[in-house]
Amino acid sequence: MSILVDADSRVVVQGITGTEGSFHTRQCIEYGTNVVAGVTPGKGGQTFDDSVPVFNTVEEARAKAEADVSLIFVPPAFAADAIKEAAAAGVRLALCVTEGIPTLDMVDVVAYCLECGTRLIGPNCPGVISPGKCKVGIMPGFVHLEGIVGVISRSGTLTYEAVDQLTRVGLGQSTSVGIGGDPVNGTSFRDCLEMFAEDEETKGVVLIGEIGGSAEEEAADYLADDYPLPVVAFIAGRTAPPGKRMGHAGAIIAGGKGTADEKMRVLSEAGVTVVESPSAIGVTMAEILGTD
Amino acid sequence: MSILVDADSRVVVQGITGTEGSFHTRQCIEYGTNVVAGVTPGKGGQTFDDSVPVFNTVEEARAKAEADVSLIFVPPAFAADAIKEAAAAGVRLALCVTEGIPTLDMVDVVAYCLECGTRLIGPNCPGVISPGKCKVGIMPGFVHLEGIVGVISRSGTLTYEAVDQLTRVGLGQSTSVGIGGDPVNGTSFRDCLEMFAEDEETKGVVLIGEIGGSAEEEAADYLADDYPLPVVAFIAGRTAPPGKRMGHAGAIIAGGKGTADEKMRVLSEAGVTVVESPSAIGVTMAEILGTD
Amino acid sequence: MKLHEYQSKALLRQYGIPVPESEVADSTEAAEVAAAGLAEKGYTRFAVKAQVHAGGRGKGGGIKLADSPSEAGELAGAMLGTQLVTPQTGPEGVLVRKVLIEGGVDIADELYLGITIDRSKKRPVIIASTEGGVEIEEVAANKPDKIHNEWITPGRGLETFEAAGVAYALGLEGKTHRAGTAVIKKLAEMFVGLSASLAEINPLIVTGDGQVVALDAKINIDDNVLFRRPDLEAMRDPSEEDELEIAAAEHSLSYISLDGTVGCMVNGAGLAMATMDEILLAGGTPANFLDVGGGASVERVAAAFRILMRAPRLNSVLINIFGGIVRGDRVAKGIIEALPTLEVDIPVTVRLQGTKAEEGRKLLQESSLEFIVAETLDEAARKAVEAGK
Amino acid sequence: MKLHEYQSKALLRQYGIPVPESEVADSTEAAEVAAAGLAEKGYTRFAVKAQVHAGGRGKGGGIKLADSPSEAGELAGAMLGTQLVTPQTGPEGVLVRKVLIEGGVDIADELYLGITIDRSKKRPVIIASTEGGVEIEEVAANKPDKIHNEWITPGRGLETFEAAGVAYALGLEGKTHRAGTAVIKKLAEMFVGLSASLAEINPLIVTGDGQVVALDAKINIDDNVLFRRPDLEAMRDPSEEDELEIAAAEHSLSYISLDGTVGCMVNGAGLAMATMDEILLAGGTPANFLDVGGGASVERVAAAFRILMRAPRLNSVLINIFGGIVRGDRVAKGIIEALPTLEVDIPVTVRLQGTKAEEGRKLLQESSLEFIVAETLDEAARKAVEAGK
DSSP: OOSSOOTTOOEEEETTTSHHHHHHHHHHHHHTOOEEEEEOTTOTTOEETTTEEEESSHHHHHHHHOOOEEEEOOOHHHHHHHHHHHHHHTOSEEEEOOOOOOHHHHHHHHHHHHHHTOEEEOSSSOEEEETTTEEEESSOGGGOOEEEEEEEESOSHHHHHHHHHHHHTTOOEEEEEEOOSSSSOSOOHHHHHHHHHHOSSOOEEEEEEESSSSHHHHHHHHHTTTOSSOEEEEEEOTTOOTTOOOSSTTOOOBTTBTOHHHHHHHHHHTTOEEOSSGGGHHHHHHHHHTOO | OOSSOOTTOOEEEETTTSHHHHHHHHHHHHHTOOEEEEEOTTOTTOEETTTEEEESSHHHHHHHHOOOEEEEOOOHHHHHHHHHHHHHHTOSEEEEOOOOOOHHHHHHHHHHHHHHTOEEEOSSSOEEEETTTEEEESSOGGGOOEEEEEEEESOSHHHHHHHHHHHHTTOOEEEEEEOOSSSSOSOOHHHHHHHHHTOSSOOEEEEEEESSSSHHHHHHHHHTTTOSSOEEEEEEOTTOOTTOOOSSTTOOOBTTBTOHHHHHHHHHHTTOEEOSSGGGHHHHHHHHHTOO | OBOOHHHHHHHHHHTTOOOOOEEEESSHHHHHHHHHHHHHTTOOOEEEEEOOSOSOTTTTTOEEEESSHHHHHHHHHHHTTSEEOOTTSOTTOEEOOOEEEEEOOOEEEEEEEEEEEETTTTEEEEEEESOOSSOHHHHHHHOGGGEEEEEOBTTTBOOHHHHHHHHHHTTOOHHHHHHHHHHHHHHHHHHHHHTEEEEEEEEEEEETTSOEEESSEEEEEOGGGGGGOHHHHTTOOGGGSOHHHHHHHHTTOEEEEOSSSEEEEESSHHHHHHHHHHHHHTTOOBOEEEEOOTTOOHHHHHHHHHHHHTOTTOOEEEEEEEESSSOHHHHHHHHHHHGGGOOOOSOEEEEEEETTHHHHHHHHHHSSOOOEEOSSHHHHHHHHHHHHO | OBOOHHHHHHHHHHTTOOOOOEEEESSHHHHHHHHHHHHHTTOOOEEEEEOOSOSOTTTTTOEEEESSHHHHHHHHHHHTTSEEOOTTSOTTOEEOOOEEEEEOOOEEEEEEEEEEEETTTTEEEEEEESOOSSOHHHHHHHOGGGEEEEEOBTTTBOOHHHHHHHHHHTTOOHHHHHHHHHHHHHHHHHHHHHTEEEEEEEEEEEETTSOEEESSEEEEEOGGGGGGOHHHHTTOOGGGSOHHHHHHHHTTOEEEEOSSSEEEEESSHHHHHHHHHHHHHTTOOBOEEEEOOTTOOHHHHHHHHHHHHTOTTOOEEEEEEEESSSOHHHHHHHHHHHGGGOOOOSOEEEEEEETTHHHHHHHHHTSSOOOEEOSSHHHHHHHHHHHHO
16 A cells, blocks of 8 residues: 555646656656656647657546646746646646745645645645655655655655665655645645555654744644654754745744744654654664664 | 524624614514624624614624624625625625625625535525514515415515415415525525425425526426425516616526526426416415415 | 727727727718728728627628728718617617727637626636637527536636636637637636626637737626726716616616506516516506615605606506515605606506505505506506506 | 835835835935925924844834934934844844935834735734734734734635724724724735735834824745746845855855855755754754755756855865756766866765766766765765864
8 A cells, every 4th residue: 555646546747748847757657657648738639758648738638548646847837727727627636846836826726726626745846656656756766665654755855865764774665755845735744644544554654844834843733642653753954044045935934933943842742753863764763663 | 494594593784773774673673583783893882772782793793692694784885795704704694685786796705605604695685584483684574474385586576575465365484585686696596495395384485586597497407306395486577678687687688598488488397387477476376275 | 887899899908808900980080090090000901890889780781891091981971870770779770979990800710709697607607619700699509519618716717727728629729829818818807807797709810820819899897886996987878878777877776668658667676577577468568667676765766756757658657666675655755756847647556565555655645646546466557557548 | 035114115005005204215415305305294203214134123223213304314324334233133234225214103003914824724814913013923922812813815815804803803993993904905915916925014003193004014025926026026135135145046046155164065955954954963064055956957056066165164065966856967067067167175075866876976086076975964964074174
């Protein structure tokens, strides 16, 4: 088992003919992902790499190629509309890689996806991978290993770092989810924790947070209530000065709230094993799961 | 029994201190309606007629007077906001008497009420009366009689006409609902038909339609499917020329659709007894119910 | 409220929708000058279009094409001041007071694009069809599969992907698709921005070089929004409206002139229509629709009665009031107030029911008005029709 | 992007929110002229307010009151050109380049009104308090019951009744309530219209005659919206921003100057912060935050490396790349491209992992750059800190 995506997922890539879209579509296909369609407005009727049909609209991709998951590579100016198009077309899951979407656009988009019943991952996220089954995102597939650890992260490359450590200590991953670093996103730590709790394969969860916002605090609230799996957490940004923007729009410490120390404290109190060094994520989880 | 309102309904009047609002509030109280609060922004703290507390907001009226039904007398410029305020405050039922609210305002308001789970009756309607129990509206109470006939109408005075006929032939009414004559309103014929079907007291329904729109056709669709009660219908506007606006914004015949003849035909086909003369409503229902 | 083509196009232009260059003219000379101005900009053909509220102008000779400014002037001169008869006017037609002189454009394809309120779905609906230039009602009746609909979500407006979907349904491709998407989005924005009840572009044309242009346009504004939109109210053309209807509107009365002989004054639109229906059933014909409305004051009833008595062809009057908000005594006082300024030489039938009906009847009986009393609706209609014979 | 007070107030005015009359000045003379102009309009007191992005100006002497235009000029002259130190600036302070000369108003009450994004509820939130004129964070910490919140529904905007509710919560009554409701509605409209990330009026004052006026204002614009809002981008004041940060922004790089000595270049914001954390754990201090971002081209990496090497106080550099979108070979090529224009006289530690990491490492080994190789994150941090000692 795994969460969100598996070998049965039928993926449509929005923006398949763009530079990033085409590069990562090839990477996903190479990994074994079932990419059944692409969408680029005005390029309907073409075939991507002689194998993937391209449509003008997601609605068509849904109807003709039965796509149920959309991976979105669309520039910030058009990304909000693209996500809404995916949701309106009825995909089960939409993953948006795009960085730099205005926050108020996302406020609107998140409400829209909720109305449509579409789960949104991201934006500004690497996507989701269920190793050995399906990769829907931009993460380097080869560092992953099929296994029993669930990974949830607001960061991209820091997630690869954590996954790499897990893989090196022999711990594979059930699913690794990058929820994205923007202030307003579709899926929270808590949403993923709930899914992992219900996934039979997952035996432990790595949670990688960042300064800013209160997503980690909300996760801690939830975890405090008898969460069934061991959780190892790391919070990036202890050295970040207040009020500065650290790349992710989400990672601003405003008015003393959302500091790394505060997040680490509440997670610890909720029974989470919080590591001080990002390098300790893998070995700590290995110790807890007794597979070291 | 009855539908929508009964002796337990706790009514707040929005616009209670205005000319119309105060006149009809007194009429409702005189009829026996339990008016527990009034709302006029800026007049919170006053007491209407030494008996009804006035609040600044519906939220306060809900919280302090436990109002669950709102009757709205607010000029067109402020009516949409007033209805939304009632819905946001969580009243179960809002009835809007106001005539002349822009249609696109109502498009927004109807969606809003749906989100809030508030049933809206109207706008541009006389309200609802469950004779002998509760009158929440502007209809003349004295023409009504407690009884077994449900009345649903897009018109105001034509409803009183029909009710008067029923009363004269000795047929009381369980509840009489004026759904309002505007193109976009909160509650349809069909909604009311469903409620009457589930009301044990109601033994027959009078439906009074008008030219324009397709509310009667939708009612016919629903009635055709084994509706449990006898229905007598009259459609006003057989003599109305196409394309002319007949007072109610709803009553425009556009492009041949929504004519009185078409509505009468589909209702007949759905098993409804359609009367040609409005004067025949009462006697026809009496014949059917065998109480003549 | 209906707008003229030239007003509608000015609004389209304001919202960024391409329309042909044009100018309004009210004389032969002005039309020729306008066409000459267009000729300077390179136009070689000129459309002369009667500006009246009635549709079907083409069939009635209200749209002509000229090959020179002087011909445009001549055609305009011939059209101005005439009564234009179209399938949507009565046989008497409507007076042409203004024409629009428009530069002729190169038409590759004619489409239909309209927005109105879908009462059933309770939201605006876009109606698009590849069958442009003909009446959309005919397309809907004969080729329903050629009609594409898209609904506009309340509060949110039309999403770009939805507009793009409509443009695909119109068969547009490449840069024409992008242009069409923009037009559809802007029309939706305009519909909501103006609180229109109808916004129709028919035909929406694709030019030879792939541009998307509104060749004709019809906008109706929701009357209920005019109180907060003086800019739109200012576009009202009273000359296109019935004189009595204007007089009624000034008193916030709802009045519509009809062809019959029995005048009626009723409270409530539904009861007014039902009264007209009863008059017809009784063998008469209604002369008008007149709703004195809810909460009518003495003054308003007096004004209503005066306006009603001005209707042509009257041979009988029926006053039918079922008191709710409107009180019978106020109605009576209003009628009595109007009496001194009127010569009532036709029979008046009065039916008062509901709130303060008895008081009203009593007041009328004490007045100078002679009238026939009726108890029920059908009785009132029968008596009024009979009295008029 | 932060806006100055004078820019924020211009936007408030544009959205119809009352602000005191004022003028910007950059010299003693201009300030006196501005104050004299206000004096002609009847003002007798004049506020002289330093226009810098840092808050807490009052405490740092950045807001002074004058009783005459000449005094206003003197106070402005004394303020302009100085380094203003506030609780929100470093000890070095910020240079005052402009002052705002504002007519003094009669304050009866000071309120707080702000809007920002509630990440948890995923929508804008209005923060209102009767405790105005002090830092809202303090009110939130010490008197949480004095904070009133109202959320703005996505797509729909703030309803009038919601704005009225906030105004009641602020204790406003009568015409002041109506004025306050309007200000709240307009601020919400502005927040959404500008795609702001913060819009704050503190204090929002009630004047002696019951008017509601924005006495101070702070607006931050979402950086992500600037691509489609050149009008707002034009309000950027580069003089308030760090030189290296501006240079980085020109290459779409995310760069923040810090106080430490170990420079770092990382891909991904989270990994960059984690790298800084590891440097701290290893006993060093990070000199900067630098995220080369996703899909970095050779040119962008070269630019990033050049900018990084310009940072002051550097004694060591750590390059940490975990290849995903960013490919190790491209990063290596970018560094190599930058080398000819740089004098690299401090130790460079390189950790490459992920996509094309080996190729990248090989390219670097073949180049002129001498560097320390590290395998893991903590090893890289330890080696970089060690090398800098």
